[in-house]
Amino acid sequence: MTELDRAKLLAARYRAAVDRPYLASALYALTIVPSGRVPTMGVDRHWRCHVSPAFVEATPVPELAGVWIHEVAHLLRDHHGRAGRLAAELQRDHLRINIAQDCEINDDLLADGLALPAGRVAPGDFGLKAGLLFEEYLPHLPEYLIEFDCGSGAHGHSCDWEIGDGVPAVSPVEAEALRRHTAEAMRAHERSRGRLPAGWQRWAEQVLEPVVDWRTVLAGAVREAVAWAGGAVDYTYRRPSRRTAALRGVVLPSLRRPLPRVAIVIDTSGSMGEDDLAAALAEVTGVLREVGVRGNRVTVLACDADVHTVSRVTSAEQVELAGGGGTDMRVGVRAALAAPDRPHVVIVLTDGYTPWPEENPSCRLIGALIGHAPPAPPHWVETVRIGDRSAGGR
Known part of the structure; x- marks a missing residue:
């Protein structure tokens, strides 16, 4: 040698x-x-x-x-x-x-x-x-x-x-x-x-700044919020307590465990690509299904500066992505919280170029941010960066 x-x-x-x-x-x-x-x-x-x-x-x-x-x-x-x-x-x-x-x-x-x-x-x-x-x-x-x-x-x-x-x-x-x-x-x-x-x-x-799999982060945030909501108990007279029979003339309420509800507010302003939105929505609804939140518990709101459609969906293909104007996700969040079936979790699917509510609403608010380097929402918004799905990190 x-x-x-x-x-x-x-x-x-x-x-x-x-x-x-x-x-x-x-x-x-x-x-x-x-x-x-x-x-x-x-x-x-x-x-x-x-x-x-x-x-x-x-x-x-x-x-x-x-x-x-x-x-x-x-x-x-x-x-x-x-x-x-x-x-x-x-x-x-x-x-x-x-x-x-x-x-x-x-x-x-x-x-x-x-x-x-x-x-x-x-x-x-x-x-x-x-x-x-x-x-x-x-x-x-x-x-x-x-x-x-x-x-x-x-x-x-x-x-x-x-x-x-x-x-x-x-x-x-x-x-x-x-x-x-x-x-x-x-x-x-x-x-x-x-x-x-x-x-x-x-x-x-x-x-x-390692990129964590956003699906894992979103699933964890939703699972925690759903567990928090599902763990809440309230009294109802629809099904009397089993102890009622022991107290003649008195009807006691029973405890109930509410099923969690999720609202997804989709940014349909002009800055958002429809194909990216559809793909991201499909993945988000897939995450919700993994967590155990099915379609009949999910409401989708298409919103730019106004709310255009509100629908209960069982698949992403059923969502109509109407809009294309200005951007104000506060409108969508307010509409979601004003619904008769108030959600326990609100997920805002956006590129981040939007005003946010001035204070933390009385529910879990998760910002699912799409695209490269989106602006950060307020510190109290739980943030998941979906990022550019066509690229990877080295």
Whole structure:
């Protein structure tokens, strides 16, 4: 085996860290493992970088610096963890997964002006647009591709060239700390020196402000509100108490447990797209069904600056999305609360560009905000950010 030119390899890492200082901590956390069995360079899930001495000898320092950043990007973006969450049928072809991951990384590296060795892949090589996640690229890649193997730190499958005996490793807890530190360094770099590639921007935002599945959040908020409403008890004489028979001439009321009611106020102003609204409404009503609130307990109000339709629905397809004018969701909330069957929970489905009630109404109010970076409602509105469903976080 050719002896590893460690000085050249370390010079390349130093160059990568100096040119992209926000990556320095992650780059220097990698342990170098020389190997004649690895084709070029690859990382395992323990942050060990396996390096081919022949590859180092044949590759100029600027390109080696690009490869250093490419490999650490697999680990920072938790590619092996994300690969493990793919559907079982997609996990079988780990080299195809690797190429999809390389597409996710390399579009950012090339946009950032980094030199990469010949043979590197990019989304354009497959007629795909830049800026997507590897999960989005994977279904569109052909089945038979040239082999790329960046190691288990990328696709999650252990390679025969990976060794671990006596070699320092980064624990999962340390890896998460490195990710957060790197994301914070990227944010500081943006503030002081300028913009990052879009993929790195989205990744840093996701690490520092993680996107929680809005369905889980909404289901939890509704479930809590429904449990609160369902737990309320009141007295009724419709069904006398069983103790009445023991007291001659006295009718005692029994306790009843009311069924929770939910109102959905839909923003149908001109700023809202009808297709997005229909899709979001279908998902919200699906969440309600999961929680146990069926159609006959759900009232839908279509509202811009006025309430146009009020209907009890059993499916999203039954809703008429009338409107298209100005925006004032206060009108819809007031109408919902003024109904004879006053709701226990009001969900406002909006892009957020609306006035809100000046004070907290006497029910649970949940703002389900659609779109990218919607304005925040008052602090007392329970907020769920549905976001742009066509995009994902890196």
